[in-house]
Amino acid sequence: MAYNLLKGKKGIIFGALNENSIAWKAAIRAHEEGAELVLTNTPVAIRMGTIDELATLTNAKLIAADATSVKDLENLVSQSMEHFGGKIDFVLHSIGMSPNVRKGRTYDDIDYDYFAKTLDISAVSFHKLLQVAWKLDAIKPWGSIVALSYIAAQRTLYGYNDMADAKALLESIARSFGYIYGRERRVRINTISQSPTPTTAGSGVMGFDGLMDFTDRMSPLGNADALECADYCVTLFSDLTRKITMQNLYNDGGFSSMGMSNRAMAVYNKNLDECKDCK
Numbered sequence: 001m002a003y004n005l006l007k008g009k010k011g012i013i014f015g016a017l018n019e020n021s022i023a024w025k026a027a028i029r030a031h032e033e034g035a036e037l038v039l040t041n042t043p044v045a046i047r048m049g050t051i052d053e054l055a056t057l058t059n060a061k062l063i064a065a066d067a068t069s070v071k072d073l074e075n076l077v078s079q080s081m082e083h084f085g086g087k088i089d090f091v092l093h094s095i096g097m098s099p100n101v102r103k104g105r106t107y108d109d110i111d112y113d114y115f116a117k118t119l120d121i122s123a124v125s126f127h128k129l130l131q132v133a134w135k136l137d138a139i140k141p142w143g144s145i146v147a148l149s150y151i152a153a154q155r156t157l158y159g160y161n162d163m164a165d166a167k168a169l170l171e172s173i174a175r176s177f178g179y180i181y182g183r184e185r186r187v188r189i190n191t192i193s194q195s196p197t198p199t200t201a202g203s204g205v206m207g208f209d210g211l212m213d214f215t216d217r218m219s220p221l222g223n224a225d226a227l228e229c230a231d232y233c234v235t236l237f238s239d240l241t242r243k244i245t246m247q248n249l250y251n252d253g254g255f256s257s258m259g260m261s262n263r264a265m266a267v268y269n270k271n272l273d274e275c276k277d278c279k
């Protein structure tokens with residue numbers, strides 16, 4: 001159901017690779033709510049994925065950009081303003097990648113060039129985007145910028161590897177730039193900390209199926225799916241959340257406040273004998 005929450009608003013959405021992507025669902029929901037969109041991803045992701053289908057579905061302009069390249073971001077932001085005929089109301093940064101996770105390097109054996117790439121792609125790209133938008137004065141007053149995070153920024157979760165460090169940095173950048181952007185330009189910046197979600201990036205995490213089952217059992221409302229994350233993004237892009245900024249907001253069915261649930265305890269008790277030697 002659509003509420004016209006984004007009628008007349010213009011936004012850039014990063015990170016739709018295929019229809020499982022959280023950004024894909026966010027683009028569909030933002031379009032349904034009346035927004036005009038620019039979609040972006042790396043040239044490789046555009047070739048390998050199906051973002052052109054999404055551009056057709058949402059009547060959006062597609063502009064390639066590697067989010068680690070300041071030059072690409074400058075081109076993206078200025079071309080988007082030209083396309084919209086003015087400034088931008090909202091941006092979704094939905095980008096994450098760790099070469100260490102991809103190559104199976106564990107946290108006690110990470111490759112530091114890969115680590116630098118993880119941080120650049122998954123966190124520093126957010127700073128680059130904010131700084132480019134700041135210098136081009138591209139965001140309208142009361143605009144909204146959102147990035148997607150994960151609870152591994154606060155708590156240690158087996159297998160999340162150097163992405164945990166990237167998410168901690170991402171959330172910190174949202175606060176640091178959120179102060180400047182709020183004070184000077186009345187623009188809000190938040191991160192949404194999302195439940196594990198079966199996407200290309202999500203499924204790359206070690207033991208992902210077990211993790212999804214665990215968090216679902218632990219969450220009184222169950223895991224939040226990609227569409228529920230998209231709905232939350234829409235509220236944050238809308239005028240209904242104008243004083244929310246510099247926050248890390250959990251969209252996780254209650255997981256982040258739980259210690260142990262009955263549904264998780266049931267599985268744990270059943271497997272206790274089998275796990276005598278688990279570390």
Ligand SMILES: NC(=O)c1ccc[n+]([C@@H]2O[C@H](COP(=O)([O-])OP(=O)(O)OC[C@H]3O[C@@H](n4cnc5c(N)ncnc54)[C@H](O)[C@@H]3O)[C@@H](O)[C@H]2O)c1
Pocket residue numbers: 014015016017018020021022023041042045065066067068093094095096097121148149150193194195196197198199200201202203
């Ligand atoms: N899936 C989950 O379990 C989960 C949970 C919490 C948070 N998140 C976060 O949600 C966001 C979106 O991920 P997703 O789960 O939809 O997976 P996804 O694989 O569909 O999206 C990740 C996107 O990042 C893009 N990307 C990678 N390198 C890039 C670069 N240099 N420049 C621009 N784009 C680049 C990819 O092309 C891809 O479109 C990520 O920040 C991820 O960490 C995911």
